[in-house]
Amino acid sequence: MMASFKKTNAKIFAKPGPKTTPDTVYWKKLGVPVLVKEFGPIDYIDFSPVQPHYFALTCSVRVQIYNPITKLVFKTLSRFRETAYGATFRSDGRLLCAGGEENHVKLFDVKSKSLLRVFKGHTGAVHRCYFTADKTHIASFSDDKSVAFWDIPSEKQVSSFSEHQDYIRAGAVSPVSPDIFLSGGYDNIVRMYDTRTNVSVFHVDHGAPVESLLFLPTGGIFMSAGGTEVRVWDAFSGGRLLAKLSQHHKTITCLHLASDNKRLLSGSLDHHVKIYDIATYQVVHTLDYPNAILSLGVSPGDETVVVGMVDGVASISRREEEERITKQERKRISFRYAPDNFRPASADIVVPELVLDRISKHDECLRKFQYSKALDCVLIPFVVNKNPMVTVAVYQELLRRKGLQTALAGREGKALLVVLRFLIKYIGDYRFTRVLLDVTNILLDIYDDASSLSLEAKKLFVVLAERVKAEEKLTVDLTALQGELQLLLSGASVAETKKISAVEEKPILPSRTAQSYTVR
Incomplete structure (x- = not known):
């Protein structure tokens, strides 16, 4: 019998590249994005906290509410004469508030699309507004350099703060206290307020115009984004700086939490969304987009990721559902999909698979x-x-x-x-x-x-x-460089050895107490 031919052994060199991590696998399961063209730059994206997690896109003179499964417009709120800004859902998903160039804060019923309240008092455009933790108040942040606190039932302003020196384009409310909220302005300052006082509790300097603010779920740590940095602050210690994250090379415009608050997402004008591990503040994955990013939204459970861009295009990515095929369906499809515990009957003849040993x-x-x-x-x-x-x-x-x-x-x-x-x-x-x-x-x-x-x-x-x-020539140059480096390293090691020897040989002088005892 003729011996089999030994194939040519081609040595495979591994290509250098990013390591595959659980986060890489997890985020790559997002399906091919669906691109939706809106009427203008997408200012803000917010997901409803309740099923089926509709999301609101704020753009131009309307707020579009989308179904994340069909990726089609479910409802449109168009009670705006000028540009709308920052539409957000209440924690029960029933109400929605939005600011705008009209200097008002408008409150809508999501189900009927009715305009329920109009809060008047600002003299500049309102770019951000949020419901507080008790669901009965709204905090609004305006270009008139003021922050207002509104009571929903009475439609009246409860308190107002005017301590910023420039436009206020970012804000956040505490997830645990209905009286605490933050404001970030183009004067580089982030201020924390308590409605039970007449002035801000403390302020910190971000170092660049503040574009986005975010509380962590405990309410004791908050983050500010502006310029090319995300900064992490400790609220309990009066605004102590905990960390600086600088992974973007253009202005960071939005922040969002994901993966049960274990991951932080930051979107930037550099077309990237960086995903950080909250525990270590290290980047674990990057999502790339075709244009500068203005807004970002992630649904509970990370099922849907929506990114809004400056050209009015929204990128909607939904996590692909794994195919579930029952055992009965597998038997109907083909015998090769038999379950792992399948045992052939005694009358069955098992034909082994023929594997051909092909050579190139x-x-x-x-x-x-x-x-x-x-x-x-x-x-x-x-x-x-x-x-x-x-x-x-x-x-x-x-x-x-x-x-x-x-x-x-x-x-x-x-x-x-x-x-x-x-x-x-x-x-x-x-x-x-x-x-x-x-x-x-x-x-x-x-x-x-x-x-x-x-x-x-x-x-x-x-x-x-x-x-x-x-x-x-390159080899000769590299050899010369290697010799120079070895000379420098050997010189450094000799100096270190001499230093250690000098310390070891230094005589130990008796202490002052011991000297006095000897004299006696």
């Missing part, structure tokens, strides 16, 4: 000692560009068999040019340099008579010689 074309040629054909098989463009290690492995096998000279001899025209181009392209690759230098030496020995070569082949030989000289 170049291995087939090597088995027949057709060395030139084997080399031609691995010099085709697909193999050269996608799997150069296979070509180098065949070169190495031909060197081992002492058949490389036979494979390279007698090549004319295109056949020789292909060999030369491969050597020029990959002789500088540290993975293949050793083998390809031997190939080059044999090739020069075969074609030492330049008179028989074509003009193009002569040019490629010159290019190959220049490439080898460049690699030689």
Whole structure:
């Protein structure tokens, strides 16, 4: 019986790239995004806390409420004469409030789309407004440099604070106290207020115009975004800075919590959404988008991620549902999908799967000692560009068999040019340099008579010689650099050794107490 042919062993070099982590796998399960064109830049996105988690897009002179499953408009709130801003749901999902260029805060019934209240008092555009934890008050943040606190039943202003020196474009309410809320302005200052006092409790300097604010669920830590930084502050210690996150290279416009408040998402004008681990503040994944990001929303359970961009396009990504096929359905589809605990009956005949041991074309040629054909098989463009290690492995096998000279001899025209181009392209690759230098030496020995070569082949030989000289010069420079580094490191180690020896040899003087005792 003939022995099986041993295939050519092509060494596979792992490509450097990002490591696959559980977060990478988790966020890549988001389906292909659906792009929806709106009437203007999407200022704000908010998800309803109750099923089926409709989300509100605030853009132009309307608020569009979308169904996340069908990705179609469910309801439209259009009771605005000028641009609307910052529409948010109440914690029960029944009411929605929104600001706008009309200087008012409007309260809507989500089910009937009725306008229930209009809170008047600001003299500038209201960019953000939020329901408090007790569901009966609204905090609003305006370009008139003031923060207002409204009572929903009486439609009256309870309190107002005017301590900012510039527009207020960001705000947040405490998730645990109905009296605590934050405001962030273009004067770089973040202020915390308590409605039981007449002035702000404390303030911190973010260092850039504040675009977004966010409380963590405990209410003791909050985050501010502005410029290219996200800063983390401790509210209980009067605004002590805990951390700085700087992973974007353009202005950060929005913040949002996800994954049961274990992940923080930040959107930026640099087209990226960075996902951080709240425990370590390290980036665990990045989502890329085609345009600058203005707003961001994530549904409970991370089922849907919606991103609003400056060109009025909303990107809606929904998590793909895993296919669930019952055992009965598997049996109907095919016998190969039988359950793992399936045992054939005694009358059944189990036919083993026939696995054919196929070998590649170049291995087939090597088995027949057709060395030139084997080399031609691995010099085709697909193999050269996608799997150069296979070509180098065949070169190495031909060197081992002492058949490389036979494979390279007698090549004319295109056949020789292909060999030369491969050597020029990959002789500088540290993975293949050793083998390809031997190939080059044999090739020069075969074609030492330049008179028989074509003009193009002569040019490629010159290019190959220049490439080898460049690699030689680079090697010499790197060797010199290595020597200089070793000299510096050895000098540093000698200095450190002398320092340690001096400390060890230093005599220990008796203490003042011991000296006085001896005198006595």
